[in-house]
Amino acid sequence: MIRPLLAGTACLALLAACQERTPEPVDKAQDMAAAPVGQMSAATMGSNMVSAYVPNAAMADMYEIQAADIALERSQNARVKEMAQMIKTDHTAASNAMKAMLPQAAPDMTPPTALDQRRxxxxxxxxxxxxxxxxQTYIDQQIAAHNxxxxxxxxxxxxDSPLAAxxxxVVPKIEAHLRMAEQLRSAN
Known part of the structure; x- marks a missing residue:
């Protein structure tokens, strides 16, 4: 009875120690799992229905702006900060442009005001x-998000929607962001 209790206690202590010291591998695994989920959503409903495109495009912009703000605050790399500023500027403009189009293009649509759980x-x-x-975390997330x-x-x-324009x-700007993120990843 004592031996299984000691073994169980040791396993719990080891698990707790691993969780305290290694949240980043778990976070990286979560980020990697989020990428194909986002791709599937974008490729199916998001690219075919206004009711899915609008919230996905809006949340993508919100995520990019929030992530850029964090990068501008935390990164010590001038090139990463340059990319973050470009992303923030371009996604803020894209978000504002889509919001301005919605009353005429999709009057029944209201863009979300908060991120979904994945983002x-x-x-x-x-x-x-x-x-x-x-x-590295920021760059990896940017590559997945821009894809x-x-x-x-x-x-x-x-x-066949005014939002198609x-x-x-926005595609050329997203392509430029992706190229820059890929160049930064190659340089690291």
Whole structure:
């Protein structure tokens, strides 16, 4: 009876110690799992229905702006900060442009005002990244998020909707963000 109790206590202590010291591998796994979920959502409903495109595009912009703010505050790398500022500027403009179009293009649509659980998890993981891993975490998230955004906007750009023009207009900026993130990842 004592031996199983001691073994169980030792396992719990080991698990607690691992959780205290290694949240980042768990966060990275969560970020990696979020990427294909986002891609699937963007490729299916988001690229085919206004009712899915609007909230996904709005949340993508919100996520990008929030992540950029965190990067501007926490990164020590000038190139990462430059990318974050470009992303914040471009996604703020895209968000404002889509909101301005909605009364005429989709009068029944109201963009969300908060992130969904998946994107909030990405923000939480970015906030909890250590100083040593912050830039890599941010860059990896940006590559996944911009691939998802490209899938969403490219897919929606050929729809019969006034919002399709918005989708076509934002694609070049998203491509530029993705290229910059990929260059930063290659440089690290």
């Amino acid at each position: 909030q998890g990405l923000i939480d993981n970015l906030r909890s990244a250590s100083a040593a891993t912050f830039d 998802e955004a490209l899938t969403l906007h490219r897919g929606f750009s050929d729809q 918005h989708a076509r207009n």
